[in-house]
Amino acid sequence: MPLLGRRHRLRAIIVTGLRREFKRPATLVATAVGVGLVLVSSIVIVLFLGAFLPGQTRDLSFFFVPASNGAILFFVTLMASVVGSALIADDLNSMALTLYLSRPITHADYLIAKAAILAPLISMIAMLPLVLTPFVAALLGLFAWTIALEAIGLSVLLGLLFTAFYTSVTLLLSSLTTRKSYAAAGVFAVTFGLTIPADILASSIGNSALLYVSPWEDYLALARAAFGASGNQLDWPWALAILLVATVVASLFTYLRMKAVEVVSG
Amino acid sequence: MSAVAEAAGVSKWYGEVLGLNAFTASFGTGITGLVGPNGAGKSTLFKLLIGQLHANQGTLRLLGENPWNNVPMMRRLGYCPEHNQLYGWLSGQQFVEALLRLDGMPAAEASKAAGAALKVVGLSAAAHRPTRTYSRGMRQRAKLAQALAHDPEVLILDEPLSGADPMARVQILRTIADFAKDGGHVLMSTHVLYEIERITNNIVLIHNGKAIASGDIHAIRALIDEHPHAVRFETPQPRQLAQALARMDHVVSLEVPAEDTLVIRTRKPDAFYKELPGIVADTKLEVRGLESPDDSLEAVFRYLVG
């Protein structure tokens, strides 16, 4: 029987995965509310600042504000925990992993496919609103198109990085347990367990270096640097390094973890 | 000696779901195999026998007493459940000891009894390793050890051989056979029919919550009229042998599928086998081999359950 190649096999996993996700009410709600809220709030903020505070210079640094929208953090975390936590945990729980790995795909293929299910959903919150906001703002004539296009470009990059970080960390957590609820809790812990204590400690002790621990602060530092906004307490190269390294290490650990799972047991 | 366990019209429902439906059977001494399709009521019967469930209807007697809420009775029983989850961090020795002490045995005695039971099932070498390192066969033996350790009169075993490797299998069957030889009674269920045939001829066949047959496999087989008992002969003179055997009026069909084979079917296998040596000796016909391909538990099961 003639067999199609790797791309088709991966596509089958991705498409089926996405289709199954979108049958779940939780995913639909999280996506709709997340994208909607973030988009609306970003646009409203920009309009508000742009239209009603005439003292502001209408330059690139404006677009730092929608990028720093806390709703992004919240809804990305929500999406990662609703969708992402089950992606590998369920396969470990049911041991369907055995079926996947007995197929002509590699461990890496499996992970790439799973990542490709989660990443688009996360990027709909982390990237899409940030891309649409300057577009809408320019359409309404509030900003010049050159600025808007630059903002769009930077938003894509920031969004990609943020998405990559959350995708790989969520998949790592999902691969460590058979219970998706634990993985989901883990995602929340990474977000709020790192962000909030880091913020509190940094201000109370006065050591802003603690802020590097919080992925959100790292992201904000990058965004500030990208959009040219002021007030950066962190060096953006370090922030970038931290996020990149974390992403790569998480991916690597996930791969090693998958390879270690015994799918043929004695 | 009265039956070890007697059930009369026992019914047990879980809401609408059928457990047992007017189940009536008695289990004799020695080893009895309990056989039936999935969902037939075997687990329900076991749970009723060990007093974990109360029947909705009917009477159940084990060793003459009602097992429900009967704590002294539990001491005379050894039960091996089907599931394989043991306390993974305990060693085999600790596991059996712990259960014995729950039973009320003092610590020193429990330790000795546990060691002895583990020896009987062949787990002495592995007794001090945590049970999570045990293979399926070893877990089955550990469960059996725990069932035997307090010297019960009756063993109730739910799928004791499932997943066990051949060596463990042999050991478990031997332990059960020895237990029965020493006067114990065993009721065991399994799906692998030839395993039961190896240690006993007594079975109870359960289907849809009812006992559809009980007793000696061969006696049951002989009673299944719609499927006359087949006997295959290996002989260079099939037709002459057929002629000789046709004289018996309980022989309903004769077939020569190959030049060296004769297959006959008889309504009365006992009478057939009784007369057979005489006929062969008198006619001096050459018979090189004979077997009854469907005188097995497998055939009984197939004919009665489908």
Add this chain to the structure above:
Amino acid sequence: MFGEVRAVDDLSVAIPEGAIGLVGPNGAGKTTFLRLLLGLVRPTTGTAKVLGHNIAEGVPVRERIGYMPEHDCLIPDMTGVGLVTYMGRVSGLDANTAISRAHDVLQFVGVEEERYRKIAEYSTGMKQKVKLAQAMVHDPQLYIFDEPTTGLDPRGRTEMLDLVRVIARSPGRNVVLSSHLLPDVETICKYIVILDGGHQIAAGELSQLLTGSADRLRIDVRGDREAFARRLLEAGMEADATPSGVHVARKPGVEAAIFQTAKALGVEVRYMGREIRSLEEFFLELVQRNEARGA
């Protein structure tokens, strides 16, 4: 030859086409062997080829293998046909072929309307059948069955073994059956590989490994077995009464003597046939010998 494994764990195995039984105690290396076949582990030393492909390549080998695992592995919230189709596509079938094959194999294994229901609602027997179906959907050349009858009731066991037998007899298809239930292996496989302690301790055609003595008979006697054996001895035959029956040496006139004696003593002869060792006896003996040698 479809498979050749050399010197892994010091394991050297050459496997011919057809239906092969893989047998061995726990920890013997069966699991590792299956993992090797599937390309999920690499041998530390030595080489292995399956169906002409080096197992180090992994993916091309798995294209040609259908694996039916022992443990539960189905996705509960998919339907039977959904899962089998999905697995077909992950193996590389295009969408239309996958769904068509899925229905065909589900029909073959005997899953009827249940295929449209969620797997979570399936009985054990149905689940085993779906496991078999997903192993077949991409029409592999090599099937690996790991304890296919686990948890099945007698009817389910018979059905499953019949299916395995049909597959094993299909031309151009090879089957590796790994099981602890040696009589099952005996009825399906023509060739056996016995592993113990990471080594192959025996391999060969069943018919050759198991010829006990063609020149001995086993008789199942109903009645006084001892007396029967004694009478035969008196008649000049070699007879031996054991729990499994009376064993006699085949000599001219022994059959006649058997029936004469039975008639004279009034005992019944219920079985008379070749004294063939069962695979189980052969296996246990071999493993014990191996232990004595090595341990």
